[in-house]
Amino acid sequence: MQINSIGVIGAGQMGNGIAQVAAMAGLDVIMNDISEEFVQRGYASITKILNRSVDKEKISSTEKDEILKRIKTSTHINDMSDVDFVIEAATENEAVKYKLFEDLDTICADHTILATNTSSIPIGRVAAQTERPEKVIGMHFMNPVPVMKLVEVIKGLVTSDETFQITWDLSLKFGKTPAESNDYPGFISNRILMPMINEAIYCLYHGVGKKEDIDTVMKLGMNHPMGPLSLADLIGLDTCLAIMETLYDGFKDSKYRPCPLLRKYVESGLLGRKTGKGFYSYE
Numbered sequence: 001m002q003i004n005s006i007g008v009i010g011a012g013q014m015g016n017g018i019a020q021v022a023a024m025a026g027l028d029v030i031m032n033d034i035s036e037e038f039v040q041r042g043y044a045s046i047t048k049i050l051n052r053s054v055d056k057e058k059i060s061s062t063e064k065d066e067i068l069k070r071i072k073t074s075t076h077i078n079d080m081s082d083v084d085f086v087i088e089a090a091t092e093n094e095a096v097k098y099k100l101f102e103d104l105d106t107i108c109a110d111h112t113i114l115a116t117n118t119s120s121i122p123i124g125r126v127a128a129q130t131e132r133p134e135k136v137i138g139m140h141f142m143n144p145v146p147v148m149k150l151v152e153v154i155k156g157l158v159t160s161d162e163t164f165q166i167t168w169d170l171s172l173k174f175g176k177t178p179a180e181s182n183d184y185p186g187f188i189s190n191r192i193l194m195p196m197i198n199e200a201i202y203c204l205y206h207g208v209g210k211k212e213d214i215d216t217v218m219k220l221g222m223n224h225p226m227g228p229l230s231l232a233d234l235i236g237l238d239t240c241l242a243i244m245e246t247l248y249d250g251f252k253d254s255k256y257r258p259c260p261l262l263r264k265y266v267e268s269g270l271l272g273r274k275t276g277k278g279f280y281s282y283e
């Protein structure tokens, strides 16, 4: 099956990054969100990143215009009726995602594949909201999407081999390197990454070290591009907490308990870069 058009649900930091890489791969994109303000903010963010690429002479100004022309914005989910492949990157909330998949299932053409960029919600549960579970799959991008090379492709129990292959090939077309994961809590990426971040927060909570020292140890000692507390701020502390809770609920193993300090930050509305303050300040 030839994929010519992509629908992206959600114009936030993941959604607009996905829309950008899809358009850069030459595909027509419809980027959808619930309000005009959200889609315009997402579009402005793509424009800003592409302008930077023009300044750095990575792309020409004509190429930038062509990429932007391929991205249409939408605030109506019905606009997804003609796309070949939908990538849902809405907020990491089960009820929101379930309703979206129920709606997409009735709106989209029969051949359309429905992928979710969830970082931890089971693919099988999302697929069960539809009458096409064999065409539902996980397509998990990393933040910042235009920079990070990985796409984790997650097969639900009933995802078909054809759906898997199309998603794998699409990841390659996006210029990414796919990795296959089965549908268990946190998949591969967050099963490994999030307990490390949670443990870094425990180090802060227990006073083992100051935030800067915890990050310096992991940055310079382990050659990570950024320390775990900075990374948590980049991902969003609410997302980190949601993933830890999924791991804890899924395995019922105390090693996945979220650090109380993480919960306290989230309850206080300190969610990281997106709110201007998390472990660090971004004002």
Ligand code: CAA
Pocket (backbone or CB within 6 Å): 049, 052, 056, 118, 119, 141, 142, 143, 144, 145, 146, 147, 148, 189, 190, 193, 225, 226, 231, 235, 239
């Ligand atoms: N969008 C687009 N491009 C960006 C960007 C963004 N938000 N942030 C940085 N870049 C680009 C810069 O423009 C720059 O491009 P050039 O090489 O063309 O100049 C390049 O990335 C490097 O940026 P900087 O020089 O400003 O900074 P850096 O070298 O420190 O890199 C970083 C920044 C790429 C974010 C790097 O620190 C990094 O790789 N951090 C780790 C990120 C990571 O682990 N992400 C995965 C999180 S887990 C996840 O997303 C999944 C989940 O489910 C939780």
